[in-house]
Amino acid sequence: MTERESVQLEDAFLLHQRAYRNTSQIIECLTRDHGLVALVAQGSRRPKGGQRAILQPFLPLRISWIRRGELGRMIQVEPRAPAAELDGRTLLAGFYLNELVIRLLARGDANAAAYSCYSRALVELEAGISTAASVRLFEYRFLEALGYGLNLNDEVETDEPIRADARYRFEPEVGARYVEGDTSEGDVFWGRELISLRDEDLGDEASLRAARRLLARALQPYLGDRPLRTRAVLKDLVAAGVEL
Amino acid sequence: MTQGYSPLLQRLIEALQCLPGVGVKSAQRMVFHLLDKDRAGAERLAMALEEGSRLIQHCSLCRMLTEQEQCSLCSSERRDKTQLCVVESPADVIALEQSAAFRGRYFVLMGHISPLDGIGPAELGLELLEQRIRDEDIKEIVLATSVTVEGDATAHIIASLAGKHGVRASRIAYGVPMGGELEFIDSGTLSRAMSGRRDIEMSRSEGEA
Ligand SMILES: [Zn+2]
Numbered sequence: 001m002t003e004r005e006s007v008q009l010e011d012a013f014l015l016h017q018r019a020y021r022n023t024s025q026i027i028e029c030l031t032r033d034h035g036l037v038a039l040v041a042q043g044s045r046r047p048k049g050g051q052r053a054i055l056q057p058f059l060p061l062r063i064s065w066i067r068r069g070e071l072g073r074m075i076q077v078e079p080r081a082p083a084a085e086l087d088g089r090t091l092l093a094g095f096y097l098n099e100l101v102i103r104l105l106a107r108g109d110a111n112a113a114a115y116s117c118y119s120r121a122l123v124e125l126e127a128g129i130s131t132a133a134s135v136r137l138f139e140y141r142f143l144e145a146l147g148y149g150l151n152l153n154d155e156v157e158t159d160e161p162i163r164a165d166a167r168y169r170f171e172p173e174v175g176a177r178y179v180e181g182d183t184s185e186g187d188v189f190w191g192r193e194l195i196s197l198r199d200e201d202l203g204d205e206a207s208l209r210a211a212r213r214l215l216a217r218a219l220q221p222y223l224g225d226r227p228l229r230t231r232a233v234l235k236d237l238v239a240a241g242v243e244l
Numbered sequence: 245m246t247q248g249y250s251p252l253l254q255r256l257i258e259a260l261q262c263l264p265g266v267g268v269k270s271a272q273r274m275v276f277h278l279l280d281k282d283r284a285g286a287e288r289l290a291m292a293l294e295e296g297s298r299l300i301q302h303c304s305l306c307r308m309l310t311e312q313e314q315c316s317l318c319s320s321e322r323r324d325k326t327q328l329c330v331v332e333s334p335a336d337v338i339a340l341e342q343s344a345a346f347r348g349r350y351f352v353l354m355g356h357i358s359p360l361d362g363i364g365p366a367e368l369g370l371e372l373l374e375q376r377i378r379d380e381d382i383k384e385i386v387l388a389t390s391v392t393v394e395g396d397a398t399a400h401i402i403a404s405l406a407g408k409h410g411v412r413a414s415r416i417a418y419g420v421p422m423g424g425e426l427e428f429i430d431s432g433t434l435s436r437a438m439s440g441r442r443d444i445e446m447s448r449s450e451g452e453a
Pocket of ligand 1: 303304305306307308314315316317318319
């Protein structure tokens with residue numbers, strides 16, 4: 001990208017920020033029409049007139065920027081709506097979403113579906129029905145938005161529809177393969193568990209647990225061997241006895 | 245860039261660049277100033293740095309920077325031992341002390357939770373904090389973490405730890421600053437101020453009501 005890109009007030013969410021020089025930040029944003037965009041927000045950390053109050057995750061923003069290479073320069077930022085009201089558990093889930101987006105969405109992929117997937121997940125987290133289910137559904141839909149959608153309709157070998165009372169081995173990037181006999185390996189699922197995820201119906205504990213197991217496997221090829229930091233921190237929090 | 249300078253001079257210029265926001269240019273300026281205009285200052289700085297980096301550690305109770313095993317705030321008998329204020333940095337402790345608004349003791353996290361950067365409970369010393377909540381006679385944890393999403397998350401986590409041990413947790417109020425005029429305040433601050441509003445207590449004399 002050597003051409004100068006100038007974008008006016010595009011819908012965006014800030015996913016991550018880090019301090020840059022004395023008073024600036026580098027912000028990583030998910031934008032509606034330009035995918036992931038990294039920008040220098042000059043002077044944003046100044047005590048007076050800085051934009052730190054606005055440059056927060058989970059706050060719907062409108063951002064203007066110019067860029068020629070990978071790293072652009074933020075020109076303007078304004079809030080578009082009140083911040084999603086997340087607390088404790090939902091807040092940490094939100095951080096997890098942010099890391100997943102940064103890790104999985106390729107730079108330069110102007111993916112509008114990924115954006116709407118993300119903003120929908122924030123709305124669902126805020127509604128507070130089930131944090132775990134909202135996160136699982138985000139993972140499921142986000143994979144779809146990235147073009148890695150799971151095939152939970154048919155058995156891969158025979159093309160026959162998945163049957164609720166049959167058992168299947170889930171193979172990442174391939175799909176569900178029918179298994180004979182009574183096996184309880186980690187990658188084997190009941191057909192009904194696959195169907196619940198496909199139908200986005202994770203109301204009961206069993207299908208939620210199965211969805212978690214399955215999506216962890218589905219995400220693995222795209223995450224590689226670099227573990228997610230938010231996942232490790234969450235684990236440490238649980239180990240420290242923090243009830244969220 | 246520093247080529248042509250003598251080795252010692254080069255080393256000095258490079259060493260100063262470990263400071264945040266100091267590049268080659270400002271490092272050069274500092275070095276020339278110290279060597280040309282203020283040798284005595286340079287020696288004081290060198291000694292203070294040498295001694296400081298050798299002797300200053302974290303307080304074993306609150307993680308404040310100090311050359312003692314326990315900082316003066318923790319070892320003071322005059323502080324209220326039932327209140328513990330949790331802050332992000334040593335500078336926050338100093339700011340609160342200058343306001344003279346708090347008479348209890350502190351705990352310094354040296355940061356806030358930042359899951360995407362891998363900063364979690366271990367980095368913030370939460371184990372030590374929980375041990376204090378468990379072992380000491382603390383009645384209230386005052387959360388004075390920054391008013392950011394990460395600061396909020398940190399406050400929630402510590403409030404949860406406090407709750408586990410039956411200790412009350414409070415969060416410092418935030419909103420419109422002193423002398424603040426509403427039209428110049430950003431919408432995020434205003435909405436916090438609005439949602440955190442509180443009743444005006446009217447003092448009523450005996451005869452009334
Ligand atoms: Zn101390």
